[in-house]
Amino acid sequence: MIEVRGLERKYARRGVHALRGVSFDVAAGQRFGIVGESGSGKSTLIRLLAALDRPSAGTVSFRGQRIDHLPERKLRFLREEMQIVFQDPMGSLDPRMRVRDIVSEPLGWRSPERVAELLAAVGLPADAASRYPHQFSGGQRQRISLARALAPRPSVLIADEPVSALDVSVRAQILDLLARLVEEYSLTLIFVSHDLGVVRHVCDRVAVMRRGEIVELGDVEQVYTTPEHAYTRELLAAAPDLRAELARLKGEADA
Ligand SMILES: Nc1ncnc2c1ncn2[C@@H]1O[C@H](COP(=O)(O)OP(=O)(O)OP(=O)(O)O)[C@@H](O)[C@H]1O
Ligand SMILES: [Mg+2]
Numbered sequence: 351m352i353e354v355r356g357l358e359r360k361y362a363r364r365g366v367h368a369l370r371g372v373s374f375d376v377a378a379g380q381r382f383g384i385v386g387e388s389g390s391g392k393s394t395l396i397r398l399l400a401a402l403d404r405p406s407a408g409t410v411s412f413r414g415q416r417i418d419h420l421p422e423r424k425l426r427f428l429r430e431e432m433q434i435v436f437q438d439p440m441g442s443l444d445p446r447m448r449v450r451d452i453v454s455e456p457l458g459w460r461s462p463e464r465v466a467e468l469l470a471a472v473g474l475p476a477d478a479a480s481r482y483p484h485q486f487s488g489g490q491r492q493r494i495s496l497a498r499a500l501a502p503r504p505s506v507l508i509a510d511e512p513v514s515a516l517d518v519s520v521r522a523q524i525l526d527l528l529a530r531l532v533e534e535y536s537l538t539l540i541f542v543s544h545d546l547g548v549v550r551h552v553c554d555r556v557a558v559m560r561r562g563e564i565v566e567l568g569d570v571e572q573v574y575t576t577p578e579h580a581y582t583r584e585l586l587a588a589a590p591d592l593r594a595e596l597a598r599l600k601g602e603a604d605a
Pocket of ligand 2: 392393394510
């Protein structure tokens with residue numbers, strides 16, 4: 351589905367070399383995690399995957415077609431097929447728009463039925479449609495972002511630290527929702543996080559990034575249980591354990 355080869359990104363103005371020869375493939379239906387500390391180049395990489403930015407060198411292909419230097423008018427298909435959810439829903443949701451308009455915007459037309467269907471899919475009440483983003487909690491706002499992202503029926507969902515700004519108790523709920531949506535809509539997922547524990551919960555493959563390079567790439571269970579690179583082991587030591595939180599939530603749901 352996605353093929354990345356020798357990707358470089360230099361930010362000339364600040365002399366930053368944010369990506370240094372990054373290569374990997376993402377197959378259709380895969381849940382691909384990108385993990386690494388702050389400044390390692392994760393967001394730079396996904397901007398290139400989504401053709402929101404251009405590489406200094408290297409290529410990005412989507413379904414076999416180069417997208418790294420296409421003009422915007424030739425990227426219409428990608429703008430529907432690939433959707434992005436960001437860390438901070440407050441920053442990415444227009445505060446002056448009602449939820450129904452936020453969710454319909456990527457469709458380009460109004461469909462109350464489709465809005466209702468999308469809100470239900472992300473676990474929001476139907477009356478959320480007539481409200482504004484500030485009337486919701488952080489977790490609910492991330493549900494709105496997900497509804498909006500699903501609206502044009504994308505095949506690829508990119509999530510850049512989608513739960514990092516949320517309270518720990520809400521994180522597991524949103525991650526579970528994300529996992530369910532990926533399953534239900536057969537999405538290919540690119541999931542960015544600085545937390546390998548979170549990536550393990552939602553992904554099947556993972557790339558570990560450090561200073562603009564991929565230092566380890568493989569099956570997520572394998573990387574998690576037998577990390578090869580010292581940097582991956584450091585990340586693991588720093589990762590809080592989500593399992594306890596998930597077990598607690600499951601216990602509440604069963605009770
Ligand atoms: N538009 C930009 N102009 C100049 N430098 C940038 C720009 N965007 C990112 N950088 C630099 O590129 C490097 C990688 O940044 P990037 O945002 O990709 O990292 P990240 O892994 O997403 O970090 P975080 O976990 O904090 O989101 C950093 O040194 C950053 O300061
Ligand atoms: Mg980032």
